[in-house]
Amino acid sequence: APSTLLTTLLALLGTFTGLALATAIFHLLPTLSATTDKNPLIIASLGATAILLYSTPASPLAQPRPLLLGQAISATVGILIALAFRSLGTEEFERLRWLAGALAVGISAGIMAITKTVHPPAGATALLAVTSDEIMELGWGLLALIEVGCAVMLVVALVWGNMHVGRRFPVFWWTEMELKGEEVKMGVEMEEEGRGEKVIVLPRGFVLSEGEREVLERIEGRVVAEGKKAPPEVKVAK
Secondary structure, X not given: OOOHHHHHHHHHHHHHHHHHHHHHHHHHOOOOOOOOOOOOOOOOHHHHHHHHHHHOOOOHHHOHHHHHHHHHHHHXXXXXXXXXXXXXXXXXXXXXXXXXXXXXXXXXXXXXXXXXXXXXXXXXHHHHHHHOHHHHOOOOHHHHHHHHHHHHHXXXXXXXXXXXXXXXXXXXXXXXXXOOOOEOOOOOEEEOOXXXXXXXXXXXXXXXXXXXHHHHHHHHHHHHHOOOOOOOOEEEOO
């Protein structure tokens, strides 16, 4: 597994590069809303996406499917909720804006859960679409910008997430089930049929502390010394 220092460095460089490129591209794109003279500097929720994507690349929540679809779903829900509440009139919208924001995030969370595309930073996207005047004025341009930003950051993650032999990104592209029907192992405890043992598969990039390694070694030594069967197998993906 990569060292803590290397993991930290990759997270730092990935976050900086991903957000810097997304911000630069936002400025290169033509204005996506007739009501504003320029695109926003960045969509704030992409900051949270960057932390998830580059600091925890093995997380199921950071994989391409939840990243792209979760953000798209939340942006769409936020835009529709904003349009619906604004149709009530400016005064009524401002009075109920707190309710609109909560509703947008709640609906987004429900849809992401049903479609298995949960991406926590996307909740902020839905909220911004209703509560931020700058973002709300983008209208459907928000959907385009958030997906462009996610795509750029995904490309960067494909580079930084595979810079070390002990790391792999993505763990899966579309689903946790591989095309041949086998489940992708990501730190979930798996029990093999017909065997009285449990296999714990650690995700790529998962770093064991010195204390954890010592505990495993002591357990193995004790079992071997007592002449018992081999201890539960712990595999670290390489």
